[in-house]
Amino acid sequence: MPSLTDVMTADADLARAPGIRTMAAKGAAPEDAFVDWLCRMGDNCLVLGHRVSEWCGHSPVLEEDIALANTALDLIGQTQLWLGLAGEVEGKGRTADNLAYLRDAAQFRNVLLVERPNGDFGQTLMRQFLFDAWHMEMLRALQASSDKRVAEIAAKAAKEVAYHLERSADLVIRLGDGTEESRTRMQKALNVLWPYTGELFLGDAVDQATAEAGIAPAPASLKAAWDRTVAEVLAEATLVKPEGTFQHKGGKQGRHTEALGFILADMQFLQRAYPGGTW
Amino acid sequence: MSSEWPLWEVFIRGQHGLNHRHVGSLHAPDAEMAICNARDVYTRRNEGVSIWVVQSNQITASAPSEKGPLFEPSNSKVYRHPTFFDIPAEVGHM
Amino acid sequence: MYAQMVKAEGAKSREEMTVEERAFQDRIDRGEKIEPKEWMPEGYRKTLIRQIGQHAHSEIVGQLPEGNWITRAPTLERKAILLAKVQDEAGHGLYLYSAAETLGVSRDELLELLHNGKMKYSSIFNYPTLNWADIGTVGWLVDGAAIMNQVQLQKTSYGPYSRAMIRICKEESFHQRQGYDILLKMCLQGTPEQKAMAQDAMNRFWYPALMMFGPSDKDSVHSAQSMQWKIKINTNDELRQKFVDQTVPQAEYLGLTIPDPNLKWNEEKGGYDFSEPDWDEFFDVIAGNGPCNAERMEARVTAWEDGAWFREGLMAHAKKQDARRAAARIAAE
Numbered sequence A: 001m002p003s004l005t006d007v008m009t010a011d012a013d014l015a016r017a018p019g020i021r022t023m024a025a026k027g028a029a030p031e032d033a034f035v036d037w038l039c040r041m042g043d044n045c046l047v048l049g050h051r052v053s054e055w056c057g058h059s060p061v062l063e064e065d066i067a068l069a070n071t072a073l074d075l076i077g078q079t080q081l082w083l084g085l086a087g088e089v090e091g092k093g094r095t096a097d098n099l100a101y102l103r104d105a106a107q108f109r110n111v112l113l114v115e116r117p118n119g120d121f122g123q124t125l126m127r128q129f130l131f132d133a134w135h136m137e138m139l140r141a142l143q144a145s146s147d148k149r150v151a152e153i154a155a156k157a158a159k160e161v162a163y164h165l166e167r168s169a170d171l172v173i174r175l176g177d178g179t180e181e182s183r184t185r186m187q188k189a190l191n192v193l194w195p196y197t198g199e200l201f202l203g204d205a206v207d208q209a210t211a212e213a214g215i216a217p218a219p220a221s222l223k224a225a226w227d228r229t230v231a232e233v234l235a236e237a238t239l240v241k242p243e244g245t246f247q248h249k250g251g252k253q254g255r256h257t258e259a260l261g262f263i264l265a266d267m268q269f270l271q272r273a274y275p276g277g278t279w
Numbered sequence B: 001m002s003s004e005w006p007l008w009e010v011f012i013r014g015q016h017g018l019n020h021r022h023v024g025s026l027h028a029p030d031a032e033m034a035i036c037n038a039r040d041v042y043t044r045r046n047e048g049v050s051i052w053v054v055q056s057n058q059i060t061a062s063a064p065s066e067k068g069p070l071f072e073p074s075n076s077k078v079y080r081h082p083t084f085f086d087i088p089a090e091v092g093h094m
Numbered sequence C: 001m002y003a004q005m006v007k008a009e010g011a012k013s014r015e016e017m018t019v020e021e022r023a024f025q026d027r028i029d030r031g032e033k034i035e036p037k038e039w040m041p042e043g044y045r046k047t048l049i050r051q052i053g054q055h056a057h058s059e060i061v062g063q064l065p066e067g068n069w070i071t072r073a074p075t076l077e078r079k080a081i082l083l084a085k086v087q088d089e090a091g092h093g094l095y096l097y098s099a100a101e102t103l104g105v106s107r108d109e110l111l112e113l114l115h116n117g118k119m120k121y122s123s124i125f126n127y128p129t130l131n132w133a134d135i136g137t138v139g140w141l142v143d144g145a146a147i148m149n150q151v152q153l154q155k156t157s158y159g160p161y162s163r164a165m166i167r168i169c170k171e172e173s174f175h176q177r178q179g180y181d182i183l184l185k186m187c188l189q190g191t192p193e194q195k196a197m198a199q200d201a202m203n204r205f206w207y208p209a210l211m212m213f214g215p216s217d218k219d220s221v222h223s224a225q226s227m228q229w230k231i232k233i234n235t236n237d238e239l240r241q242k243f244v245d246q247t248v249p250q251a252e253y254l255g256l257t258i259p260d261p262n263l264k265w266n267e268e269k270g271g272y273d274f275s276e277p278d279w280d281e282f283f284d285v286i287a288g289n290g291p292c293n294a295e296r297m298e299a300r301v302t303a304w305e306d307g308a309w310f311r312e313g314l315m316a317h318a319k320k321q322d323a324r325r326a327a328a329r330i331a332a333e
């Protein structure tokens, strides 16, 4: 459902919305854009890893519980790399942990898709697939990044994500083409999540700056390959791509859904309640 | 309908070129998923580079009651083991 | 332990045994392993199913109290370590269910018995984890106690159980250390509030940890039979004593006080004297009245029931694929 601001805010206004750091605006220093972009990569992994880890001990079957924990562990590891580099490039002495645990929601740069609630197991898997399909294309492109550190992280992460995508695509296909109930659930999951996929391909000034510097591909350039993967998998899964064209946005610029606040309340509790502790 | 997934036996070959070794079992709806599950369950600590799975009920095992006739005859063939032979120290390593 | 109060069936003296039973007992006495399809007394099989099943249930219910804190772990590294640890426990459950399955009972059947309350799991997992130091304490004390039990069970007479234990022990080695490491940080480098948290955790977990070994088995018939079959190697009291002796110096190093005024070194026996836990509380928890029994069972049952469509969906897909392949083969012929 579109929120009031979604309806009212034109794209160009987004960067100037209150609570959003001005980095996203035109003319930002290239390092600032780079830091912002690294936070986007890191926060996607952090928030999705967090969501997936919520299943630990609660999955439908032991084998799946173990497999999902592997995915979450990969994502937490990738978070450490991306946010670690963000802190390094920023040069203010912030560590990956500082960035993860001491920023508030408006400073988070993840896409809205990854913060969507787990829902039933089907929704979790569908979210994973839609994200993995993008993540894979992104990491493939990033291995040619002009920044060596980015290329190295991408090369390591790409191996992990290739497996994530293989699994999530496989499960979407199997459940789509499973029982009547599993198909219905997967279709519903797809319908619910579809309006959160567009943001993955929406560029802004940060993306433009990193693309011009050869650090990262322009988001829109990943769309064709993503479309192809998704179309193939949905066809095999006997699922139907939703008709609607409306797409939510704002996560990349720090304007999130209500869900993120609760995630952070959980995640950051100890660091906030006991500042200066050693863990 | 019983939806219990069949049981599979998992065999893994480690880094050092040894034979595949039975490491345990798991449940999966089919062979392809059994391989995926085996990767996730049994190679978390870098244990393997190759996985075999076979559905448990497809394994034919030797009968425990025939243990004697099957395996004891080889007990007396001590000459198959290199330690059976005394080689003079003077001839060096053999 | 993870299998507390397991009733063993049919204790028999040598004279009472049949020829087969005597031959079976001789094999065990010689240290031979019993393997799945071999002849075994019905009591041995039933007792093992109970014990391994209860052990497996404990592993998966044991995911819950620690799983509680995965989303609240204070650093990315701690989050990863805890997640990997709780994931290991799921693996342990899986290995143990597999071992039980070799005795002719399926995992789903065992889960059903857990869900309808006919099978139990370790009392310890019915206690809540209330602060982050609890995660350290559970790793240190609860995994510590479990390891003590599991190390000896590597020598158990039933082959698949023994092999599962060997694999589990290998993986367990980091569990206790990660727990102690959490407490080292909090107690030796932490703030006064963090130290207070650690002491609070110690106060709450000490006696429940001692209860894990089960009541004194001096005069338990079941225990005698299980030991004769080598599906139990040490007595509950032996293990409890060993656990206390090992733990006291570790607590001292952390600067934590063990909540037992009677704890004292006994030169003569070469071990510590200590107070018994409140066994009434233990039996209450076993009977379902611990602080978290209801939540733990609800979480397990919900996971199982909500996941039914997923398991069925995948099975249905596998069958469809089979049928398609078969049809394609026929068409090709």
Ligand SMILES: [Fe+2]
Binding pocket: A166, A167, A170, B032, B033, B036
């Ligand atoms: Fe697969």
Ligand SMILES: [Fe+2]
Binding pocket: C059, C088, C089, C092, C168, C172
């Ligand atoms: Fe365990």
Ligand SMILES: [Fe+2]
Binding pocket: C089, C143, C146, C172, C175
């Ligand atoms: Fe453990």
